[in-house]
Amino acid sequence: SSYHGEFQTFQHYFKQINLRQAMSKIVRKVINTAKAPSAIGPYSQAVQVNETLYVSGQLGLDAKSMEFVDGGVQAQAKRALENMGHILESAGTGFDKVVKTTVLLKDIEDFAKVNEVYATFFTAPYPARAAYQCANLPKLQVLLHKQRQ
Numbered sequence: 001s002s003y004h005g006e007f008q009t010f011q012h013y014f015k016q017i018n019l020r021q022a023m024s025k026i027v028r029k030v031i032n033t034a035k036a037p038s039a040i041g042p043y044s045q046a047v048q049v050n051e052t053l054y055v056s057g058q059l060g061l062d063a064k065s066m067e068f069v070d071g072g073v074q075a076q077a078k079r080a081l082e083n084m085g086h087i088l089e090s091a092g093t094g095f096d097k098v099v100k101t102t103v104l105l106k107d108i109e110d111f112a113k114v115n116e117v118y119a120t121f122f123t124a125p126y127p128a129r130a131a132y133q134c135a136n137l138p139k140l141q142v143l144l145h146k147q148r149q
Contacts, residue, residue: 035086
C-alpha cells in the first residue's frame, strides 16, 4: 500500500537524521600543562576538538615566574616554542604534526633572528606559516616598561 511505502521512507529519513546526529558529536578536551605558562586571561593553553588541536599563542615567558626570559628576541622565541612543545606533548603530539603557525613579532626586523630559532623546532615538510609585526601583545607592556626603567 501507499501508506506502507510512505512509512518506510519516513523511517529511513529518521535513521539518516540519527546517523547525522551521531556523526556530528563534537568531542572537546581542554589541554593544560604546568610546564608552560598559565593563561593570562580567560582562555585555555589548548583545546582539542576531535582530532584537531588549537594551541593558544605563547610568549617567551618562564612558566614558574611568568616573566620574560633574558637574552633578547632569540631567547624569547626559543622559550615560546619550548612552551608550545610542552603543550603539544601534553596533548600527545609534537611539532612534526603542526600544519599551520602564526608568528607575531614586536619588530619585523627580528624576523631573521626568530626564523633561525624557528628552524630548529620544525623539519620538512614544514607547516604553513604567516608572520606579522604587531603593535602590542599581552604582557608586552610590562616588558617595555621594565626596559625603560
